[in-house]
Amino acid sequence: MRTIREMLTTVILMSAFSCFAAAQTADANKATSDASTRQAAPAPSATDKLSPKDVRQAQIAADTEKLYQMAQELKAEVAKSNKDILSIAVVKKADEIEKLAKSLKERMRSE
Numbered sequence: 804m805r806t807i808r809e810m811l812t813t814v815i816l817m818s819a820f821s822c823f824a825a826a827q828t829a830d831a832n833k834a835t836s837d838a839s840t841r842q843a844a845p846a847p848s849a850t851d852k853l854s855p856k857d858v859r860q861a862q863i864a865a866d867t868e869k870l871y872q873m874a875q876e877l878k879a880e881v882a883k884s885n886k887d888i889l890s891i892a893v894v895k896k897a898d899e900i901e902k903l904a905k906s907l908k909e910r911m912r913s914e
Contacts, residue, residue, distance in 0.1 A: 873900050
């Protein structure tokens with residue numbers, strides 16, 4: 804029978820990787836559609852402002868990276884913990900990851 808720790812780790816890592824994969828797919832689709840709909844544009848200078856869509860995409864990418872890092876940290880903490888008992892810090896980290904994953908998922912869907 805699987806321990807609670809193994810199940811929690813599996814669920815958290817699966818949600819983190821699915822969000823990461825969705826962001827990567829969105830990036831690839833955006834790059835493909837941008838390349839096919841416009842010709843070569845001049846490189847943006849430091850004074851150019853980013854469009855709201857670009858800012859949103861950058862935030863999603865940053866949050867996805869943060870989610871991935873948090874999942875890796877959680878995995879390491881779970882590996883260090885006792886086989887039958889999870890620390891409060893591990894549970895809190897899992898809650899943070901879950902909140903971030905849900906928030907990220909909602910922002911990806913709202914496009």
